[in-house]
Amino acid sequence: MMKIRIIVFLLALSVVSCTSSKSIVRTSGKHKEVQKKQPVVQTNKTNTNSKTPSIVSLEATSNVKTYAEEIQLYIENFKEIAKNNMKSHGIPASITLAQGILESGAGKGKLAQSANNHFGIKCHTGWQGDSVRHDDDAEQECFRKYEHPAESYRDHSLFLTSRPRYSNLFKLDRGDYESWAKGLKAAGYATDVKYPDKLIGLIERFELYKYDNEVLSRNFMPTKKEVVLAQGSDYYTIQQGDTLYSLSKRFNLTVEDLKKLNNMSDNAISIGQQIKIK
Incomplete structure (x- = not known):
């Protein structure tokens, strides 16, 4: 009898031991199958190929800020159209591309987005095509609307070739983008006194003169301009x-000092722009 009791006791002890080795998971509501989560390892990943984008401020009919990479993509999209227009109409491809970049904000401006109008061309008398309204010199002015940006590029060439006030431009060397930029301002294309400098700055920064070279079969390279200090x-x-x-390092100032001196809200600067350093 004592042996039987010992055997029963040992069996009971074995059952309790097995039961207690199982983990108990409490869940609210219905029972759910619970899986153990793998530990999460956090790492600080660094993209060694990433570069800080260069911001370019574009102010004309379109007041936008864009990146140099976006401008380069815009150039790739429209360089062939600009070159073909140069062959057909005599306007330097570099000038056409620079105006397109500046006027449309590299395609990001409102008129470019809503009307495929990359040059801010208004309706003017005789325009029979589609149009959109946009605030410019006055409220809700009429601007031309196109089915495709290529039509805007073609109309830009026709606009310049068909108006007498731009006739002097076509007496200039087709490879002289500086004279063309200044001639556009003199003919009244833009009221901004810095318009020529902005065009020239874009042409030289993004080497748009290369497309003039391709049309003219030449190998022109602009001479590097010396550092210019003006007004004392x-x-x-x-x-x-x-x-x-x-x-800031060159002139022994901080970046914030330069921004305050020039009433700048960001770090965007453009070639040809004059900034105050004292």
């Missing part, structure tokens, strides 16, 4: 490769 050395003219940080 109180102002500096932005050159290719300049940044506010590099200028």
Whole structure:
């Protein structure tokens, strides 16, 4: 009898031991199958190929800020159209591309987005095509609307070739983009006094003169301009490769000092722009 009791006791002890080895998971509501989660390992990933984009401020009929990479993509999309128009109408491809970039904000401006109008061309008398309304010099002015940006490029060429006030442009060397930029301003294409400098800055920064070279079968390279200090050395003219940080080191200022001196809200600068350094 004692042996039987010992055997029963040992069997009961074995059952209790097995039961207690199982983990108990409590869930609210219905029973759910619970899986153990793998531990999460957090790592600080660094993209060694990433570069800080270069911001370019474009102010004309379209007041936008865009990246140099976006401008380069815009150039790739429209360089052949600009070259073909140069062959057909005599307007330097570099000038057409620079105006397209500046006027449309590299395709990001409102008119470019809503009307495929990359040059801010207004309806004017005799326009029979579609149009959109947009605030410019006055409220809700009439601007031309196109089915495709290529039509805007063609109309830009026709606009310049068909109006007498631009006739002097076509007496200029087709490879002389600086004279064309200044001639556009003199003929009244834009009221901005810095318009020629902005066009020239874009042409030289993004090497748009290369497309003139391809049409003219030449190998022109602009001469590197010397650092320009003007107005009693109180102002500096932005050159290719300049940044506010590099200028702050050159002139022993902080970036914030330069921004305050020039009433700048961000770090965007453009070639040919003059900034105050004292």
